[in-house]
Amino acid sequence: METRTKHTYRTQLYEFAKDVLVECPNCAHQALVNTNGETVFKSEKVKVRVVCGHCGFNKYLEQLWAKSKHFLLGAAVDPFFHLPLWLKIELGDHLLWAYNHEHLRFVEEHVAAKLRERNGFQFQTRSIGARLPRWMTAAKRREEILRAIEKLRNKKA
Numbered sequence: 226m227e228t229r230t231k232h233t234y235r236t237q238l239y240e241f242a243k244d245v246l247v248e249c250p251n252c253a254h255q256a257l258v259n260t261n262g263e264t265v266f267k268s269e270k271v272k273v274r275v276v277c278g279h280c281g282f283n284k285y286l287e288q289l290w291a292k293s294k295h296f297l298l299g300a301a302v303d304p305f306f307h308l309p310l311w312l313k314i315e316l317g318d319h320l321l322w323a324y325n326h327e328h329l330r331f332v333e334e335h336v337a338a339k340l341r342e343r344n345g346f347q348f349q350t351r352s353i354g355a356r357l358p359r360w361m362t363a364a365k366r367r368e369e370i371l372r373a374i375e376k377l378r379n380k381k382a
C-alpha cells in the first residue's frame with residue numbers, strides 16, 4: 226500500500242493526458258479526444274481525433290490545426306485541441322478539473338489521503354502531487370472537494 230501510494234504520487238500530469246473527455250465543439254455534450262491510449266508525448270505517432278457519440282462530430286487533429294500545433298498541459302482544456310474539459314467544476318474561486326476518470330480518481334485519492342501531513346516525504350517537484358494547488362490539499366476544504374469530485378463522476382454525458 227505504501228509502495229503503491231508513493232508510486233502514484235510521482236505520477237506525472239502528462240501520464241493522464243490521453244483519451245481526454247471534453248465538451249463537444251458542436252453539441253456541447255461529452256466528447257472524447259481519442260489518442261488510442263497514447264499520452265501527449267507519444268501521440269506524434271498516432272492519429273489524435275475528437276469524437277462525439279451524441280452528434281457524430283469526428284475530426285482529426287490535422288483537420289483542425291494547420292501547423293505549429295503545441296501541447297497545452299496544466300489548463301482546463303485538452304492538450305491537443307484545446308477544447309474545454311468535460312470534467313471540471315467550480316469551487317468558489319477555484320476550478321477543479323481532470324482529463325478523464327482515471328485522472329479524477331487520482332486527484333480524489335490525493336485529496337483524500339493526508340499526504341501532506343506525512344513525515345519525511347519530499348515533494349517531487351515535477352510530480353502531479355506538487356502540482357495540485359494548495360487549496361485542494363487544505364484540510365478544511367477536503368470534504369467539499371470530495372463532494373465535487375463525486376458530482377463530476379456522475380455528470381450526465
Ligand SMILES: [Zn+2]
Pocket residue numbers: 249250251252253254256277278279280281282
Ligand atoms: Zn457532439
